[in-house]
Amino acid sequence: MNKSFHGALVFLAILCLCPAAYGQSDSKDSQDAELKFSIQMTSALNNDPKAQFLVAEMYEQGVGTPQNLRMAHLWYTKSANQKYAPAITKLASWGSETQQTDAARERAEEQKRRQAEVAAAAAATAKATRERAEEQKRRQAEAAAAAAATAKATRERAEEQKRRQAEVAAAAATTTVKAVQATETAPAAMEKQLETNRPKDKSRGTTEKTAEKSDVEFKANPCKTPTAKFTSTCQ
Numbered sequence: 001m002n003k004s005f006h007g008a009l010v011f012l013a014i015l016c017l018c019p020a021a022y023g024q025s026d027s028k029d030s031q032d033a034e035l036k037f038s039i040q041m042t043s044a045l046n047n048d049p050k051a052q053f054l055v056a057e058m059y060e061q062g063v064g065t066p067q068n069l070r071m072a073h074l075w076y077t078k079s080a081n082q083k084y085a086p087a088i089t090k091l092a093s094w095g096s097e098t099q100q101t102d103a104a105r106e107r108a109e110e111q112k113r114r115q116a117e118v119a120a121a122a123a124a125t126a127k128a129t130r131e132r133a134e135e136q137k138r139r140q141a142e143a144a145a146a147a148a149a150t151a152k153a154t155r156e157r158a159e160e161q162k163r164r165q166a167e168v169a170a171a172a173a174t175t176t177v178k179a180v181q182a183t184e185t186a187p188a189a190m191e192k193q194l195e196t197n198r199p200k201d202k203s204r205g206t207t208e209k210t211a212e213k214s215d216v217e218f219k220a221n222p223c224k225t226p227t228a229k230f231t232s233t234c235q
Contacts, residue, residue: 037064044075049084052076056087 037058043051056075059068073094079087 033058033064035064044078047078047082049079049082049087052079052082053084053087053090056090 037055040051040054040058044055052075056072056079058064059075060072061067073091076087076090076094080091
């Protein structure tokens with residue numbers, strides 16, 4: 001047994017006896033995986049091709065150590081260089097597996113990107129819909145305000161027209177009343193004015209009295225009147 005291998009066994013013994021020196025893990029499985037990785041790493045460092053293969057697998061799968069594909073490929077190569085058949089087979093398919101992993105990752109990233117684009121498009125559509133709704137609501141409010149203003153103006157014009165018609169009707173009624181009153185008082189005033197302006201005629205009064213006397217005499221004795229000679233019964 002060489003000195004390096006003996007040193008590795010001593011190191012592993014110390015790790016088993018002193019968990020605090022190795023470091024506390026969150027669970028027993030995690031501790032076991034880390035311990036297994038340490039054991040295999042020790043053997044791999046001593047050029048054990050199987051241990052190198054197992055270390056490569058643990059690096060590839062992220063068991064007992066953080067996943068690291070570059071280190072996994074490195075240890076697979078070391079094992080294959082020692083003619084370890086599983087390592088040779090693994091390296092033969094490593095490129096295709098890596099490509100598949102990369103393709104899967106790219107598909108996942110593309111899907112994530114598309115989902116982000118869909119989410120962004122949905123958010124933009126929702127925002128546009130909300131803005132259209134707000135714009136429509138604003139326009140409806142403006143239209144309602146304009147309609148209310150128009151209705152108010154129409155009502156005010158109708159009231160003003162009604163008021164003017166009432167004033168015209170009142171003025172016409174006042175004019176009619178004055179005209180009627182003037183018509184009723186005009187004849188009497190005219191007669192009074194004519195009577196005032198008419199000259200006094202004394203002969204007219206005498207003539208009227210003579211006519212009244214002749215009329216009385218004619219009724220008493222028609223043949224004694226001045227016109228009796230013209231009456232056939234008095235000739």
